Amino acid sequence: MLHRRSMTRTELDSGGAHTGKRTRREALRLLGGTAALAAAGTGAGAGSAVAQSGGESFTVEDVDIESWDGTMLAASIYEPNSGGPHPAMLMTHGYGADRSSVDPWASMYAKNGYVVLTYDSRGFGTSGGEVNVDGPKEIKDAQRLITYLAEDVASVENDGPQDPRVGMDGLSYAGGIQLNTAAAEGAGKGLAESDDRIDAIVPRWAWWDLTYSLAPNSVYKSGWQTLLLAFGAEGSRDQGSIEDRLGGQDSQLYQFYLEGQATGDLSAETRTYFEKRSPRYDTGLGSARDITAPTLFVQGWPDTLFVPNEPVYNARDLEASGVPTRFVFFEGGHTATRMAGDRQKSYNDRRALRWIDEHVGGGPPADLPKVSFYEVQSEEFRTADGFPPSDTERREFSLADATNREKGSTRVTDADGRSGVAFDYPIDRETEIFGISQFSAEIEPIGATENLLFGLYRVKPDGTEIGPFDNQLAATEVAESGRIELDLIGVQRRIEPCETLRLRVATVQDGNSIAGFRPEPQGAGATIHHSAERPASLTVPARASGPGVVGPQGEPAADPDTDGEYEDVTGNCEADVIDVQRLFANREGETVRRSPGAFDFNEDGGFDVVDVQRLFREVS
Incomplete structure (x- = not known):
């Protein structure tokens, strides 16, 4: 059922006839005002530079659409004024926001000949229902809207019954729904006569496994958990009871939050809940291995909620099934440290549009390289043929060979503070680390359990330490003695000759990340073994970089200030x-x-x- 309405854009932006503010505001005070911090610090909004000048003219109409269970979803239809049929785009918003936040992207697609349907996800904005986390209800909502595009928007191009030519684009929560809906469609778990109806997707900083996102290897991200609960409370429709004092979110989310804050981990019930909403797992609605839609992953290097590893892991599952994938890495996402400017946002959006034009709009091949990325050090865009690139080698550094450690073992405790303990490796020529590094060692907790955090740094010849790279830390719980095999967080960094690659291991979070890893309250530290009998290693995907040797012999030229210009022509660690x-x-x-x-x-x-x-x- 379709209900048309005549609300103005101003009313939509303010939430229309929205009531129950007192309950929500009280709840946010209980959360310590973290919603304001979250809104200010994630850098996860749609870009301001995406709306192009020129292009097709279009009109926007606000509608209410009845979903599969009778819940009314508030939506807007952007329809080009030129004659159809037109391909379509389905878009929603990030967690705690509403559809007005994606207006720049919707306008971009509409100006390029797409019918765009944006909607307030269930429980957010002016849609009915209860806020949840991209689970079965939200998947069915997206599937219902795909059918609506095919049956109720006359200008949409169709491939078959209830099957529009349609793509999806969106960030964070709107990235997760793309992956989960494409998995359900690919697995034949649709609501329509046709299955597998999504022609391409662009999940921007989305997840692979929410249990890994929120408590990697059983180390709880207290900061992000608090911020997300506040986001949901701030953006919900306040349909919960007065006793809840926390608005229209699923009450299980509060239970999970309180349990996590108390125990420092996710309960079995919580894990089951989040696994059902993660592309990694097939819990009856498909998984990443069922996705057939060509996928462009857009990911922030410093995103500490959904770290760069997550799209890489997703892509491995898609590529195993022969699905085309591409990556764009940039300086943004869920982060409070570095925000992408209009230049990076426009770069991302041009690639998204080319991807959709090829796979949905019937345009020419996008010819996107496998990996496009913003290099933080040179502040330039570069490309690579993979993640890691094909010319990288797995370079292994033995912990026993670290220049600042003796062979045997190293103890790390809370007394070492945020710095923890360091393992140093001098670099003799310019080296680019590009990909996901691995740590391997036998570790035993000194007490019952300990949480360890791992970060990579570079140290300049004058001793200045820079890092952790992209403010990223990998984490693992050490609950018993044994070998730990841990993926560190994916990165791209150049290390110059005469600099040092440093691995830090600590029990307390370094940097100014809002991840907020929860220390183990009862932890007494851990012992890392690195003897000949008990080998330990850091293995990095590395390749030699730089122009090489200038002249018939000598050391390769170096770039001491990593600005892309090689002032140290002789490679002797000085420019003179x-x-x-x-x-x-x-x-x-x-x-x-x-x-x-x-x-x-x-x-x-x-x-x-x-x-x-x-x-x-x-x-x-």
């Missing part, structure tokens, strides 16, 4: 007049001809003697 002389003498050599951008010191797009002069001024 000797480097100017070496560059001038070899200005027509193979290395300079092959990599002119590495020596483009005046940034005019090429290399000539003026760049030699510029380097002389810089080092003098």
Whole structure:
């Protein structure tokens, strides 16, 4: 059933005739005002630069759509004014928001010839129902809306009965519903005559396994759990009882939160709940292995809620079934440390549009590289043929060979503070770490149980420590003696000659991440063994980078300040007049001809003697 209404955009943005504020505000005070922090600090909003000038004109109509169980979902239809049929896009919002937050993206697609249906997810905005976490009800809502596009919007192009030509795009909560709905459709768990109706998806900073997101290896992210509960309370429709004092969220979410804060882990019931909502698992509604829709994963490097490993793990399942996948990594997502500017957001959106145009709109091949990424150090966009790239090698560092450790064992306790203990490895030439590193060691808790956090850093020759990379920490509980095999968080970083790669292990969170890993209250520390008899290692995906040796012999040129310009031409860890002389003498050599951008010191797009002069001024 469809109910059309004439609410203005202003009314929609303010929530319409919204009541029950007192209950929600009291609940938020009980949460310590964390919703305000969450709203200010996640950097997870739609970009301001995506709405293009020009393009097709379109109209927007607000509608109420009856879902599969009678719940009314508030929606908006963006319809191009040109004649159809048009391909379609289905979009919703992040957790705690409403559909107005995706208006820039919806407008982008509408201007490019797509009918776009945006909607307030169940329990949020002005939709009915209770706030939950992208589970069976929300999947059926999305499936109902796909059918609505096919049957009730005359200008939508259809591939078959109840089967529109449709893609999906959206962030966080709206990324999770894409993966879960595509899994259900691919597994034949649909509500329509046709199954497998989604033609392509663009999940932006979404999850693979919510138990891994919220309590990786049984280490509870207290900070994120608090923020998410506050988000839900802030965005819900306040349909809960007065006794709940926490609005229209599923009461189980409060139970799970309180249990986690008390115990520092997820209960068996909580794990089952989140596994049913995670692409990793098939609990009757399909899994990532059932997805057939070509998928472009957009992921933030410093996202500490859904870390970069999650889209990589999702993609492995999709690729095993032959599904096309691509990645875009950028400086944003769920983070309070670094926010992507309009340049990065526009870069992401252009790739999303090309992906959808190819797989949904019938356009030319997108020709996207396997991995597109923003390099934090050079502040430039780069590409790679995989994650990790095919030319990386697995470089193993023995913990026993760390320059600041003796062979045998190392004890880490709360007394070591946020710094924990360090394992250092000098780097002799420019090295790019690109991918997911692994840690392996026999560890025994000193008391009953201990939580350990692992981060990668680079140390400059003057001792300045930079890290943890992207503010990311991997975590694991050590409940008994035994070997721990742990994936660290995926990263891309260049380490220069004369710098040191450092692994830190601590019991207390370092950095200013809002993950809020909960320390083990009863923990007394742990012992990490790294002897010949009990080997331990850090294995990193690494490749040599940089232009190479300038001249007939010597060390490779280096980039001391990691700005993409190789001032240390001789590779001796200093930039001085000797480097100017070496560059001038070899200005027509193979290395300079092959990599002119590495020596483009005046940034005019090429290399000539003026760049030699510029380097002389810089080092003098």
